[in-house]
Amino acid sequence: MGSRVAVIGAGMTRFVRRAQETGKELAWIASRAALDSCELTLDGIDAVCLTSAPDAFDGVHRKGDYLADGAGAWAKPYIRTYVGGGSGVFTAIQGWYTVASGMADVVLCVAEEKMSSCQPHPQGAFLTIFDNILERPLGPNLLWIFALEMQRYMHAYGLDKRDIAAVAVKNKRNAADHPAALLGQTDITVDDVLASDVLAWPVQRLDVSPISDGAVAIVMASEDAARRLTDRPVWVDGVGWNLDSTYWTNRDLAYPEYVENAARMAYGMAGITEPRKQIHVAEPYDPFDYKELHHLEGLMLFDKGKAPEAAADGVTARDGDLPCCPSGGLLGVGNPIAAAGLMKVAEIYWQLRGEAGARQVPGTPERGVAQAWGDLMQVGTVVVMGADEGGRGGSATPPQAPRATPPQAPRATALSESEFRLAPGARDEPFDAAYEWDAGEAMGRFLAGLEEATLLATRCSRCERVLLPPRMFCERCFLPIDDWIALEPIGIVETFSICHVTWDMQPLVEPQIPAVVRIDGASEGGFLHLLGEARPGDVTIGMEVEAVWKRPEEREGSILDLAFFRPRDLALRTA
């Protein structure tokens, strides 16, 4: 493996709902703060690594190029990476390999997100994350997939929602000690979370992290440079990342296998064999409260299905046996997507240096892990960090007097909705681009089948899996497929949600019931659709359902030719 790489500086903006600053200015504030924290100027930076999640938030195409000067990258080697919500932690991985490859000695890693530019609601940027042919016509919103995953997780392990809500309480309370936090709250209780509005059952308002603007930056350096520039480098001991199949409806959402894969990669590199003993502080990704628990299990810090109980028992509290999200996490500090991930890396850096101020975990943590997650419940990014020689068999650096942290009071100017709209230069601009996607061979035939009220799947000749949605290749065997079979349009509900809001958070008069339906005869499930002719209270995981087709003259070769799925049990139908 390449030479050692350290984090030697970190800085961030305040996380706010609507920032007065532009994306470039946010990136600059964070970059400047990170450089100041290690007394560097841009002259000392050889390359810049940037990340930012969807371009649609900022309303700027090629956002990486646009942000370059704000991120200190003018006339420097500069690459923007992204892996959805996993991006923030990934940019530290990018920084690691940029230095470890010998291409740069000192790099600046910057993560920026300005979600407030996206109107009328930043959730609009997520409408286009869904499959262009199979899912977007159903009108899905982002809450659906979280609700579907949370429901599956709760069902698989028989979890109590009170235990999950304990995470939201812990993180919002922790965030009250973070000077950059948007939603710190010392007096929030589990009952408050359980009494908050139901958005898409089982997701309630206080289970969710806030929409935010913000930026974070860190400085990373080679071993030689780190020794020269700081007396307390924090080493990147391990990095891992892993992306699962696009076909999220084909996997069991109860457990994030890709997070485990990423963790195994990072732990292997860091020489970690017993993560529960060797990790002293963790920043798992927590855009929703259940996600922190899901990820703690994927990180192998708790047994499957056991993290909620541990959270409720205080094991993950700041003064617990394994402090998790001492920063306050996304639920408390805020969730400017990519920036929130890098905030976790910065928090581990501050914790391991003993600079986390009121957030400092007790004892002298030597090893920490930061993790982020993203895409269609699909990607895991993991960074393991250690204080000097921590975990490598050497002696830990003696604890130093804690400094107030972050070293600079984080900046960013929060605007109210009306100030935001009336700010000088504020202007509305629609993004009215148009696309016509070629469905291609496999999906073209599948859609033609729907027009005939037939569900077509493909079968791989090697692994013999029956694939729905069908594809012209098997992603596991990586061979072409040309064996088509028709499946009976019946199946069972794998997971479901009762959704009460539209994508822009307007209440729905009649709730929608999105569900992942596992079709009989398919090897690994089926696809996303809506349930109809069913009372929300009657729907259960495992319920048998059947397709209801549009009338032949109304069908047009679309996923909507299948109007919805309804209960097969007549007694459960409303119509």
Next chain:
Amino acid sequence: MKPRVAVVGVGWSGFAPATPSLSYKELMFEAARYAYADGAVDPRSEIDSFVCCSEDLEEGTSIFDEYVPDQLGAVQRPVQTIASDGLFGLATAVMLIRSGIAGVVAVEAHSKASDVVSHGRVARFALDPVLNRPLDISVLAIAGLEMRRYLEVSGRSLEECLAVGERSRELARGNVRASYASAVDDDDEPLFDPLTRRQAARSADGCVVMVLASADRASGGDPVWVDGVGWSQDAPSLESRDWARAVYAERSARSAFERAGLEPRDIQVAEVDDTFAYKQLQHLDAMGLDRLEHVNRSGGALSEGHLHEANGLARALALVEQLRAGEADVGVAQSWRGLPSASGAVAVMTRG
């Protein structure tokens, strides 16, 4: 000691004005299969890391990296997306291998530009929202502005630019990927004066996949070594950049040559960005290759088409083929991210 890195497999698909029978996933699958067969690697067990190059708004999908793993054989593997041109992806693969975290890396870039109905709207969103967009100018105007300034300062002529286009189409004869080689209009329609239609590459669909490996994993076959990579950019804002020089190409070439331990005079063949004819000249000037004879023997983007984020890998593919065919021992591939960017990358490759 950092390992030397080689290109051990290449594959491509498309390279046509439109590819209506294939989805972008199927286009990628086809190119990947060829690349893996060419490199004799099994993606499911022998490729350690995957790098894709794409921009959300060019795909019409937010967080597009969601949609890449299956068709590349990359499910449950380390996959990352670079929001940039394919040659930046190649540089990333080199870094991954040199860092020791991967021995074999696949790099993918594609264009499914025929899916985008409103290119102008998309491109416009790459302009500064406060200063530039209200002016309501097309991004193509930037090329016209830059070309005029470049000709003024460099002393190059419009005739030289027109000759680049003609020469590219001649050179492209025999290149199966050059779907625009014979597409010459009777009237050379003005775009943004002095830029005309014949001097501009036309949009095409296509995908290129390359497999890179460390020296110890590249045994056998006929490796093409990637001995130097560089990437850089000038100011992102239109108001601050140098309008005559391709500063990004100067800087990235300097880094790439230095890492390869070579001088511009050592270069025997070049495949450089020619999204616009003047760009080819400007890029050669920037890299100190203005006297080089063998430039864009493939016919370049002017003949193969404008493949958006896949432009750089298309140039690298042409270079690998020329080196493999023994046409040269040392060559360079160069890319520019296209309008309105001022960023680009360079790779120096050698054979033997």
